[in-house]
Amino acid sequence: MSSARALGTRIAGCGSYAPSRVVTNADIEGMVDTTDAWITARTGIRQRRVAMNEKTSEVASKAARVALSDAGVEPGDIDLVVTGTVTPDMVFPSTSCFVQAALGLRPGIPAFDVSAACSGFLYALDVADKYVRGGAAKKALVIGADVFSRIVDWKDRSTCVLFGDGAGAVVVAATRGEGGILSTGVHSDGRKWEMLYAPGVACSNPFEGKKHHPNPHTPYLKMKGNETFKVAVRTMLSAVEEVLEANGLKPGDISLLIPHQANIRIMGAIQERLGLSDGQVFSNIDRYGNTSAASIPIALDEAVRSGRIKKGDIVVFVAFGGGLTWASAAIRW
Ligand code: ACO
Secondary structure (H helix, E strand, C coil), rough: CCCCCCCCCEEEEEEEEECEEEEHHHHHEEEEEEEEHHHHHHHHEEEEECCCCHHHHHHHHHHHHHHHHHHCCCCCHHCCCEEECCCCCCCCHHHHHHHHHHHCCCCHHHEEEEHHHHHHHHHHHHHHHHHHHCCCEEEEEEEEEEEEECCCCCCHHHHHEECCCEEEEEEEEEECCCCEEEEEEECCCHHHHHHEEEECCCCCCCCCCCCCCCCCCCCCCCCCCHHHHHHHHHHHHHHHHHHHHHHHCCHHHHEEEEECCCCCHHHHHHHHHHHCCHHHEEEHHHHHHHHHHHHHHHHHHHHHHHHCCCCCEEEEEEEEECCEEEHHHHHHH
């Protein structure tokens, strides 16, 4: 009788990158009617990074290079690239194709993006986990990258103060050892898309006139902040509970919860409802703001490098974003 374990997956390495240009709350005070005190108290954000002449695929490639080196994996060993992003360089090619070319990954491997806004990294992780678990790939590069500074309305104080740019990446590898990615869960509710969206470029052709343009006024991100706040708390809470229950775990078993960094008060509400201590919840929102799909992998990279995650730890990721989308993952490190 064979004693071989079923094929599992693990995070073999991680990396992150944020543009060097720091934009503080004081800098934004000079642009819209806001104050450092309001932004800090209502969001927890003190500064964010902003891309200067850097495209999403470039920040993504920088994070991915670090992740490959951290995993001790050669570019030629990667057989899948999935990037979570809603700010690709172009409508097509995908960000993943640009990364494939920039890093010299093997031609012929599948490379594509997933669109799930701030849940993008966890959606990408879910896809890679299933490819690797199913045997269709052995080593996958999973990236979360966004450059929201190009899609926020810098005249709208209710949104422009919230976001920052950056990228994070992990290598997901097949394993027959203990631990690794225990499970992932991804969800959406398209009925509520108007709570949080970015129309983007004009989408009408000369035959249909202007009436099919999704938003004739502005291409920028729009958000109903209050409503989004409440749904974010509710859905992220249920996503954590789902992934714990799926693995027979309790909140007390969590070594580190890495929530999407959208607002310190959202994270605080989730922490309180789960009864977690400060040491169980990771936050770096004060330094990066909301970097959308990049937020969890940047936080993971910082947590690993600062020694907050040790072998055997139970790490839980949870995210919420436009779509609406929400997702979670549990890992035994
Ligand atoms: N500076 C000063 N005042 C402001 C600012 C600002 N930057 N922004 C809004 N205000 C004002 C409002 O105009 C309002 O004034 P009024 O009372 O005179 O009308 C007052 O502050 C309160 O506004 P609220 O919107 O009620 O403030 P709230 O406490 O809800 O905080 C925030 C707003 C920070 C946006 C919060 O609602 C939030 O974080 N929402 C969730 C964001 C989120 O999770 N997004 C999901 C992920 S993003 C993605 O997927 C792309």
